[in-house]
Amino acid sequence: xxxxxxxxxxxxxxxxxxxxxxxxxxxxxxxxxxxxxxxxxxxxxxxxxxxxxxxxxxxxxxxxxxxxxxxxxxxxxxxxxxxxxxxxxxxxxxxxxxxxxxxxxxxxxxxxxxxxxxxxxxxxxxxxxxxxxxxx
Numbered sequence: 834x835x836x837x838x839x840x841x842x843x844x845x846x847x848x849x850x851x852x853x854x855x856x857x858x859x860x861x862x863x864x865x866x867x868x869x870x871x872x873x874x875x876x877x878x879x880x881x882x883x884x885x886x887x888x889x890x891x892x893x894x895x896x897x898x899x900x901x902x903x904x905x906x907x908x909x910x911x912x913x914x915x916x917x918x919x920x921x922x923x924x925x926x927x928x929x930x931x932x933x934x935x936x937x938x939x940x941x942x943x944x945x946x947x948x949x950x951x952x953x954x955x956x957x958x959x960x961x962x963x964x965x966x967x968x969x
């Protein structure tokens with residue numbers, strides 16, 4: 834029954850998020866129970882949070898070393914900090930909205946949503962680090 838509820842939820846999720854959620858759910862399909870699936874998703878969520886924090890730290894380092902006038906560096910750093918905070922607010926709101934569509938197992942849906950969105954954010958930031966040439 835849970836598989837049907839999960840499948841129904843995926844039909845209503847956005848296409849990109851649904852594809853990512855299927856991949857995330859597939860990573861945890863070998864688990865024996867719903868508790869094990871939630872534990873697997875929680876572990877993936879923690880790992881993805883760490884990766885997001887790592888890439889944000891790298892971005893801050895690159896901005897700090899950027900060979901531009903101090904005012905440009907300060908402006909870029911402030912904009913990045915604001916962007917990071919706005920992303921987290923958006924992610925949390927979006928995942929809460931997606932969770933409301935789940936008939937049950939809110940924790941699994943919320944975790945899968947966060948993992949998917951954070952993975953996309955890491956990929957996006959990885960591509961933008963090059964914007965700030967430290968002048969090595």
